[in-house]
Amino acid sequence: MIDYSALKKAVIDGDDERTAQLVKEAIEQHADPADIVTLGLQAGLVTVGEKFSSGEFFIPEMLLAARTVTRSLDIIRPLVSDSDMITAGKVVIGTVVGDLHDIGKNLVGMLLGGVGFDVLDLGTDVYPKRFVTAVMEHKPDILGMSALITTTMPAMEATIQALESANIRRQVKVIVGGAPVTQHFADQIGADGYCSNGGSAIELCNRLVGR
Numbered sequence: 455m456i457d458y459s460a461l462k463k464a465v466i467d468g469d470d471e472r473t474a475q476l477v478k479e480a481i482e483q484h485a486d487p488a489d490i491v492t493l494g495l496q497a498g499l500v501t502v503g504e505k506f507s508s509g510e511f512f513i514p515e516m517l518l519a520a521r522t523v524t525r526s527l528d529i530i531r532p533l534v535s536d537s538d539m540i541t542a543g544k545v546v547i548g549t550v551v552g553d554l555h556d557i558g559k560n561l562v563g564m565l566l567g568g569v570g571f572d573v574l575d576l577g578t579d580v581y582p583k584r585f586v587t588a589v590m591e592h593k594p595d596i597l598g599m600s601a602l603i604t605t606t607m608p609a610m611e612a613t614i615q616a617l618e619s620a621n622i623r624r625q626v627k628v629i630v631g632g633a634p635v636t637q638h639f640a641d642q643i644g645a646d647g648y649c650s651n652g653g654s655a656i657e658l659c660n661r662l663v664g665r
């Protein structure tokens with residue numbers, strides 16, 4: 455059993471060298487990449503968020519921790535990518551307008567890519583119109599939206615409405631996620647699916663494409 459508390463602490467400290475070293479050690483000990491992410495990296499970021507809320511941390515500390523995690527994900531990426539797989543379906547993903555948080559979205563995209571989905575990432579600060587254009591152009595099976603701030607969540611509903619106005623809502627399954635998003639919110643805005651982490655995003659997308 456690997457102790458993830460040191461990894462979590464390295465993320466909180468924004469120490470990228472130590473974080474990278476601990477991630478590599480965990481990999482050498484055959485840790486599950488999902489556990490490294492959830493119990494180590496993500497847990498560290500949650501604490502950083504709490505410290506930001508309580509006034510102990512400010513933007514620079516959040517930025518350092520985010521950079522640390524982004525770099526470590528580059529170490530984990532090769533472990534979850536499998537380019538030989540048959541395409542499971544196409545996913546367009548992005549973070550909604552006004553929101554620049556992309557670590558969770560990148561993680562979900564990386565995991566879906568790893569199990570054979572063809573993933574097109576629109577990046578962050580994506581306007582509803584841009585999502586609509588991407589659905590028209592690329593005809594994905596699934597559209598995934600991420601929001602990390604309560605004030606950017608309404609952009610998810612606006613995007614679903616924009617898909618309806620463009621008469622393409624039924625062509626695509628819409629899934630939503632991000633720390634403040636809930637199943638209740640997803641139901642309320644008429645999304646087809648919600649999940650709270652990358653691992654369950656794989657199950658959700660497989661189910662939605664009938665795998």
Ligand code: B12
Nearest residue numbers: 503553554555556557558598600603604631632633651652
């Ligand atoms: C890192 C961070 C930042 C970094 C972002 C860097 C980056 N490249 O992403 C920086 C420093 C830039 C930042 C900026 C800001 N941030 Co910030 N940030 C965070 C922090 C600490 C961690 C977020 C994170 O990456 N988590 C780790 C990932 C892996 O988790 P996740 O995103 O939740 O994703 C998982 C699931 O949610 C799910 N998921 C995510 N997306 C999707 C999508 C789909 C389709 C599915 C199915 C699933 C899914 O799967 C993921 C993997 O398991 C959070 C704290 C927190 N608890 O979330 C605050 C937090 C989100 N930030 C917050 C705030 C307030 C801000 C700022 C407004 C601060 C400011 N005053 O400027 C700005 C906003 C900038 C903007 N316009 O977006 C608040 C939001 C509060 C609120 N009211 O909603 C939080 C909650 C901190 C806090 N406690 O106050 N931030």
